[in-house]
Amino acid sequence: MTTLTLNAALHLDDFSLEVDEQIPLQAITALFGASGAGKTTLLRIVSGLHREAKARIALNGEVWQDSDNGIFVPPHLRSAGYIFQDIRLFSHLTVAGNLEFGRRRAAAGDGPALEDVIRIFDLKSLLQRAPDSLSGGELQRVSIARALLRNPTLLLMDEPLSALDARRKSEILPYIEKLPERFGLPVLYVTHNVDEVARLASRIVLLSQGRVIAHGDATEVLARTDLKPLADHLDPGAVLEATVIEHRGGMATLGVGTQRLRVPGISVESGIDVRIRIQARDVALAIQQPQGLSIRNVLDARILKIEHYGEILAEVLLDVGGQQLRSSITREAAEELHLQQDIAVYALIKSVAIDVGLAG
Amino acid sequence: MDLGPVWISLKLASVTVVVLILIGTPLAWWLAFTRSRWRAIVEALVALPLVLPPTVLGFYLLILLGPAGPVGRFWVQLTGDTLTFSFLGLVIASVLYSFPFAVQPLQSAFESVGRAPLEAAATLGASPIDAFVRVASPLALRGYVTAIVLGFAHTLGEFGVVLMVGGNIPGVTKVVSIAIYEQVETLTYSQAHYLSAGLLAFSFVVLLLVYVINRRIPINRIQA
Known part of the structure; x- marks a missing residue:
């Protein structure tokens, strides 16, 4: 089992974040909370994209950041894949070029084979297309495939469905659901949508105003009655x-x-x-x-x-x-x-x- | 007809463009992404040649690069040659004079690329230099084309700074614009016609190419 040490502090004028958790990562862990709770900030801290935060981040004991001791591993040397809310394919490359970009920079070890990824994500007919010509759902499939080919040890997903309409969402969900099993890859999944949590997550870290207010098995956290911020999201x-x-x-x-x-x-x-x-x-x-x-x-x-x-x-x-x-x-x-x-x-x-x- | 000035002009413009891109790229990158409060000051300094009369720039360069000036004296001690009235002096003057024409298009190209694709590249394992070469540069291609062509054409067309810093030494600092001035002064209009028409045609073709190429390169947009 992969364990993520997530200790971070960030104090801005209108927002503060203080988190100190050991998160056993198995299958999909939801980082769940209302807008502005600090979910994306936390994900960016884990990936190293938010350098300003004072943090101690380690994955299975491999230290990625330890601000107290001046350690900061830059994002490209952390084996964390990142799926952005706004997708971010490279518009100057074709779909094949985007996939190749990830594959060429694969972290050491046996990553998934290109053909397998193309098959699993149904990308064969899209390979020579320019990102400009793809639908939202297709774009997000390519971006997930690209991140997998980089062979990360942890996949960070920042509201990957939020830019999609309901039909596209249901098109992408099955792909995300199967990620941990198919690729042996733990996923840290940011969302404010309780349906996605209920469907995908086996563990929940519930965030409110920059603090973790609950952390545990998904069904237990969802069943707790004292969590008003969660209740606000319940159907x-x-x-x-x-x-x-x-x-x-x-x-x-x-x-x-x-x-x-x-x-x-x-x-x-x-x-x-x-x-x-x-x-x-x-x-x-x-x-x-x-x-x-x-x-x-x-x-x-x-x-x-x-x-x-x-x-x-x-x-x-x-x-x-x-x-x-x-x-x-x-x-x-x-x-x-x-x-x-x-x-x-x-x-x-x-x-x-x-x-x-x-x-x- | 003496084609010497043409070659000196082309050589000066080419060398200037290379130096402009080498110095301009990191500076434009810094300007595009920094949050430093020095940014406004640096931007204003870079833009100065746009508004200053070339004679003002030429005057200060003459003082700075001349054998009695701080830079010029050091150069004389180092090499025994003077910087003023030499090709190297012309390059330095041209780079400063054309600086905004290279830096501004690069800066706005980098700004429109933004941080988003660079972050994506980093999370895919690309080092900052890798991300710059494989992602930022291709996405900023239009900016590079504009910077190269404007830097080149602007250097070709300069007159005042060149005259003040380089003078009119045949085979060394006598560029096309100076040669034309000289021919007009000496009333050899037929020679002036050749060079003027040549420069006119060349400039038009170059600018035409820029606009055609810029239409062909797709606008850089990252998928949202």
């Missing part, structure tokens, strides 16, 4: 507004529209509005009123949309009295139950998290 489908109606016997009753939820006692007085977060994987679906269940919370819902994410899982967007909720079920189940848009279902809620901090 509205996962958050419901509710009112505390009454407390009785250690349980509280919440009103969601005209429906009721019973949750273990919370320290919020009756009559107060709260937001509750319900993870998609904690919502099961039934097409008939369920009987004899341990699950106490069942909401009447209507299917708004079924999104097929992968080969196995499907995500169902539900309408619950005007609010939205997501359910993650297997595709098999969705097909067996003949789930489709607009039909009425029962949403079985296994677990509810209350955002007391977000009450109001």
Whole structure:
């Protein structure tokens, strides 16, 4: 496993950054946070493009920067590939010329073969084209291929999808998803998009205003309820507004529209509005009123949309009295139950998290 | 007809252009990317020859390079020759006089290339020099073409500075523009016609080439 030592401090008039983390890099690690949180700055510090920062950067013990001891390895001697948000192909070279530029400067060791990369990224028909004539998705494919041919030990990606429209995004995502496995390459991936995090990342470093506020396994970080900056990015489908109606016997009753939820006692007085977060994987679906269940919370819902994410899982967007909720079920189940848009279902809620901090 | 002045003019312009590019490239690069507060001062100094009468520049060069001047005296001690009224003195004067014509197009070409492609090159393993040669220079090609042609043509067309620093020594410092002046003074108009028409045609062809070539080289743009 690759470990990245990331210790950096930068103090400007209107922005300060202070990070001290050991990041085990496996598959894709998301550097996640709102715009202006310092994600790109941090990525540029890792690559050596932001020299002004005081930092200690090491990859597997190989020191790239140690400002205290006057060590600064320039970017071209760090084996970190970098995918820029604005792509940056060389406009004076063809696609083949751009790929060759990376391949010729490959770091020592066996890099991926040119033919393999061309095949995997479907670039054969583009080789003699000028970058000017390519679509956004094609450009980003070439830029990823070019970075891989340089044979880096770490790939830094700065919002590689942000310049693309939705269709192009879905065209590029599968290529990015397969990078770690196909090329044995850990990826540090900057994004502010929770869907990309949920789909790609196995680990999350959550950044807010230049500080790391959470760092861990992706599902754990995404499930935490005390992370307001994260909550700000969460899809509205996962958050419901509710009112505390009454407390009785250690349980509280919440009103969601005209429906009721019973949750273990919370320290919020009756009559107060709260937001509750319900993870998609904690919502099961039934097409008939369920009987004899341990699950106490069942909401009447209507299917708004079924999104097929992968080969196995499907995500169902539900309408619950005007609010939205997501359910993650297997595709098999969705097909067996003949789930489709607009039909009425029962949403079985296994677990509810209350955002007391977000009450109001 | 005496073609000597033509060769001296061409030789002077060629040597001047080579020196201009060698000195102008790093200076233009620095001007394009520095955040130093000296930048404005250096830019103003580089642009001075655009506004100064050639006689002013020639006057100071004469004092500086003359046998009694600080640079000229050192040169005499070193080599036994004077800098003024020599070919080398002409080159120094021409370089200074044509400096803005080479530095400004290079600077604006480097500025339009920007840092972005250089950063991309660095993350692909290119050293700064590698990135300069393989990325920045080709992207700044139009700037180089403009700098070379303007530097060359401007040197060919200079008169005042050359006259003051180089004088009119046949075979050494007598360039075309001086020769024409002399022929007019001595009323040998037919000779003046040949050289003038030649210089006119040459200048037109050179400028025409610049515009044609510049249209052929695509505008340098990095993909966004």
